[in-house]
Amino acid sequence: KAGVTQTPRYLIKTRGQQVTLSCSPISGHRSVSWYQQTPGQGLQFLFEYFSETQRNKGNFPGRFSGRQFSNSRSEMNVSTLELGDSALYLCASSSRVWASGANVLTFGAGSRLTVL
Amino acid sequence: QKEVEQNSGPLSVPEGAIASLNCTYSDRGSQSFFWYRQYSGKSPELIMSIYSNGDKEDGRFTAQLNKASQYVSLLIRDSQPSDSATYLCAVKTGANNLFFGTGTRLTVIP
Numbered sequence: 001k002a003g004v005t006q007t008p009r010y011l012i013k014t015r016g017q018q019v020t021l022s023c024s025p026i027s028g029h030r031s032v033s034w035y036q037q038t039p040g041q042g043l044q045f046l047f048e049y050f051s052e053t054q055r056n057k058g059n060f061p062g063r064f065s066g067r068q069f070s071n072s073r074s075e076m077n078v079s080t081l082e083l084g085d086s087a088l089y090l091c092a093s094s095s096r097v098w099a100s101g102a103n104v105l106t107f108g109a110g111s112r113l114t115v116l
Numbered sequence: 117q118k119e120v121e122q123n124s125g126p127l128s129v130p131e132g133a134i135a136s137l138n139c140t141y142s143d144r145g146s147q148s149f150f151w152y153r154q155y156s157g158k159s160p161e162l163i164m165s166i167y168s169n170g171d172k173e174d175g176r177f178t179a180q181l182n183k184a185s186q187y188v189s190l191l192i193r194d195s196q197p198s199d200s201a202t203y204l205c206a207v208k209t210g211a212n213n214l215f216f217g218t219g220t221r222l223t224v225i226p
Contacts, residue, residue: 035216042218043160043204056213090159105214107159 002027004093004108012114018079021111025072025093031055032074033105034066037088046089049074078113086115117142120207122217130225135192137203137220142186145210149181149188152204154219160204164190195224 005024013019025032034046045058049068066076072093078085089112092105121140129135137151148167152160166172166179166188178191188207192199202219209215 033214040218043206043216045214058213104162104165107161109159 004091004106006089006091006108006111008111009109010112010114012116013081014116015081015083017081018077019081019113020075020077021089021091021113023074023076023091023093023108025074025091026095026106029093029095029106030072031094031096032068032072033092033094034074034076035090035092036060037090037110038086043090046076081115083115086113088112118217119143119209119215120205120217122203122205122220124218125221126223127220128223128225129195131195131197133195135195135199135222135224137190137192137205137222139188139190139205139207139217140186141188141205141207141209141215143207143209143211144183144186146183146186146207147210148208149179150206150208151177151179151188151190152206152216154202154204156201192222195222197224197226200224 007022031050033048035043037043047066048056052068063079068074088110090110091108094105119142151164153163154160164179166181169181172179176193180189200223202221204219205217207215
């Protein structure tokens with residue numbers, strides 16, 4: 001059974017540009033969550049999508065957005081990149097919506113974004 | 117105050133010793149608690165989950181939960197060099213948000 005697949009694995013952008021990251025969840029999983037990981041702040045929740053609907057959102061500016069497609073694949077977009085957006089962006093999938101109770105997140109390998 | 121606090125370490129223990137990792141959280145309504153392990157350059161992987169007060173054992177790992185004191189701990193018995201990693205504590209709050217600590221880096225010395 002394939003795991004969570006994230007593309008691209010590494011990318012370099014310059015300030016002001018935008019970036020789109022992709023995540024394919026484990027087959028059958030309908031919940032996709034996105035996290036930002038930096039050395040100083042650790043893992044911070046961005047948003048969760050379930051059945052193409054955003055179910056929960058973290059405390060990030062509107063430059064960070066996402067969507068989910070009917071096949072559960074998800075994309076996140078960051079517009080007007082800033083130096084502080086340099087981070088590892090992790091996607092995690094789950095079979096159930098996060099708020100439904102005890103469920104488990106399985107993480108992808110991440111997309112490492114460097115903003116110059 | 118952060119929702120989840122961990123000592124960033126590094127924590128160094130000799131091979132074969134017990135490694136003790138601690139985590140405190142601020143939301144008394146939290147019900148679900150998780151420990152993830154993250155090797156350098158890799159993604160986090162779940163190693164333990166605990167929902168009730170007390171101890172939960174899985175092989176060499178024991179998770180301990182004390183809701184009254186709002187702390188969670190992870191004990192690793194017979195520590196191996198392969199256990200060297202960053203351990204992330206995660207707490208699902210009463211509002212169903214999942215917060216991670218910044219992680220404790222563990223080094224097991226052969």
